[in-house]
Structure formats: C-alpha cells, structure tokens
Amino acid sequence: MENLVKIIKERRSVSQFLDKKISKEIIDELIELSSHVPSGCNTQSWFFAVFESDEAKEKLTKYIESGYQKIKDEF
Numbered sequence: 637m638e639n640l641v642k643i644i645k646e647r648r649s650v651s652q653f654l655d656k657k658i659s660k661e662i663i664d665e666l667i668e669l670s671s672h673v674p675s676g677c678n679t680q681s682w683f684f685a686v687f688e689s690d691e692a693k694e695k696l697t698k699y700i701e702s703g704y705q706k707i708k709d710e711f
Contacts, residue, residue: 667684675681687693 663686667686670682670684671680687696
C-alpha cells in the first residue's frame with residue numbers, strides 16, 4: 637500500500653521528453669499492463685498506436701496540428 641500511495645503522491649505531468657528509444661519489450665509490456673486498468677462501465681474503449689519512424693511521427697504531428705487549427709478557426 638505504501639508503494640501505491642507514493643506513486644499517487646509523486647505523479648506528475650511530463651511535457652519534455654528525452655530523445656531516447658524505448659525497447660519494443662517495454663512498450664509491449666506497458667500496453668499489456670494498461671489493458672488491466674478500469675474503464676467507465678467496463679467499456680475498455682482505449683486504443684493504442686505506436687509510431688516508431690520519424691516520418692510517421694511527423695505525419696501524425698501535422699495531422700493533429702491541422703485538427704487543432706480547424707477547431708481554432710471554428711471558435
């Protein structure tokens with residue numbers, strides 16, 4: 637229980653990341669573990685996508701930015 641309390645009290649939001657590759661094994665384990673977290677009404681409506689190549693990350697970034705711009709323009 638102490639461990640859980642410590643984790644909850646020390647959690648934080650991260651906005652800067654290291655330029656360090658995470659192994660496929662760790663990513664797979666995190667995705668598997670996350671499937672055990674509770675969801676509202678047990679909907680389990682989460683979706684995970686792992687983007688490894690710089691090209692894929694850049695395409696995703698541009699797609700998200702265009703969505704934000706569209707919303708901004710509407711309001």
